[in-house]
Amino acid sequence: MTSHRSALAAVLLAGALAVAPVAASSAAPAKAKGPTAADCAGCHESADKPVKADALKGSVHEGLACTDCHSDIKDLPHADKPAKADCSPCHAQAVTDWKASPHAAKPGGATCASCHGSHQITAGANEGSMRRGIRQVQVCGACHAKHPGPHGGTGEAWIMNYRNSVHGDAVLNKGMNVAPSCATCHGAHALRALGKADAASKVKIAELCGTCHAQAFASFRASAHYAALQKGSAGAPSCTDCHGEHTIQGPQGPGSPVAPLAVPQTCGKCHADKSAMENFGLPSDRVATYTDSYHGIALKEGDLKAANCASCHENHGVLPASDPASSINPANLEKTCGKCHPKAGKGFSQVKFHQAVSPQGARGAWFVRVFYIGFIGILILGFVLHILAEMFARAKGRKVVR
Amino acid sequence: MTEKGTVGTVERMTRAQRLVHLVLMVAILMLVFSGLALAYHEQGWAHAIISLMGGFGGRNVVHRTGAVLLVLVFIYHVIATNVSASHQRNALASVPKPADLKAGWATFLWRMTGRGEAPKYGHYTPMQKFQYWLIFLGCLLMGLSGVVLWSPKISLELFPKSFFDLMLVVHSSQAQWAFIILLVWHLWDVHVAGGNFPMNPAWITGRMREDLYRAQHEGEWEAMQKGTKE
16 A cells, blocks of 8 residues: 555656646645655654654554645755644644634644644554543643643642543543543533533533433423523533532542532532522522431431432422422422332421521421520529529538538 | 448438439430430531441430330339339429428528528428429420421321421420439539538438438438438
């Protein structure tokens, strides 16, 4: 194959020398007209960074001539600083996308070769290919570890976070190339902006995660959170608000914000925030009343089977009680509570949950508590008087009985 | 059996009473520690207690075992005071009377001013009666609210959730009332007050030093000397 191509190139070269230059450059790689690989090697094999005649051997581009990519070189000797290799004739879309990306916008930004290498570019399934997640982490990480991270500092911590995440673990340690690596979320040639500042961007994040997590996305699309995003409420959460981004872990992963123990805090980021909840007309005492409940205490003390927020409210498909499809709609409470209390009867469907003991909440209980506080106060006062009276009598030398 | 060589002793508690007192004490300690750990769950010491009991499940076992013990003691106590003659006598002695209120007040006045006379107490001092009946009432309320809380499944079938919440408040508040009476006031009285320091040994030996018995239950003492029971 190679020798056949070389022979063809030689014939064409001979033709080109005889005939006036042909109008070149179509979408297909131009057949070599200029110097041969051997001609190039004549100088470049002895250069500071030597390039041998067989530089492309074994690469995906094996068989192409030097001038197929270094297409501005038509003749020898060439200009002192010829242009960089041009990938666009074959990879037009990739180059167009790249040109529109932040990588192309800044001088010194990543070019084709920064990521893909130059002469030894390998095919998709091979180890060195950018289609491999492991390679992406190495290549993107090499630059971005030095660059500022999205929230200050260098990107190094962000890359480390990814490496330790459930996604990073799958890609780097378990050899699961389908698991997401850099380009899966951030895009490759056309970098994807993953902002969270507005509701539309948050919807995009959900859609992106949904390309793999279809079932979770389907539930989320039916949820109150997604409905709020659709209405343009940037305060409503998308996937990453609960799961994190680079740090993402499964429910059992270390430090996971969706681990049973962490769920109340994760939901509480918004649901315990008074001003945030006021925007939605929602109560902000739900986390406090939970952590003070039997479920909340049991969970905190390590009973991971104890109900957390998601046990009753669902996770992705959370809906308000007024929605008939909601797990906490009175009609569904028997079933929802029944997940843990198998014989839960109708008693559960009449129940008001998250009732604070206060004049606004459980008023009767509040009244009883106030009574008790008063009575216990009197008991303590009586006890103190009892002690003081005895000590006083002793000091005065009076006979002390009980 | 004498203490300090020369001082004689008087029987204060029978063997059966001491046994019941011991079971009651163990039950209350189990209940108070495991219960307060729940009521004050946000405190570090509460977490330490729960860990010590083997986590949340272990805490439940301790609390419910204590509850069963307390209920058994309570039932025994109620039956015994109705069938046994000696218990009946004690029960009658524990009935609060207007005189107790007067005696309590008189004691306080005498201690503070030295006027009048120190009242003479019977088998139970007014303070003991006060504490006994508060704890009796406390046990009833703790038991009833505890039964409701034991199984939300059953109690929510029978009562509205607001009643369940009410019982939760009663249970935890009543527990703190019992804590003040038993672990603070009662322990002060039997270990420190009235010359009992370091301890009134009646709960172990069943007997009290004569001089202390006389000082603390002078009315009963005088009746005993005359050969009649109060």
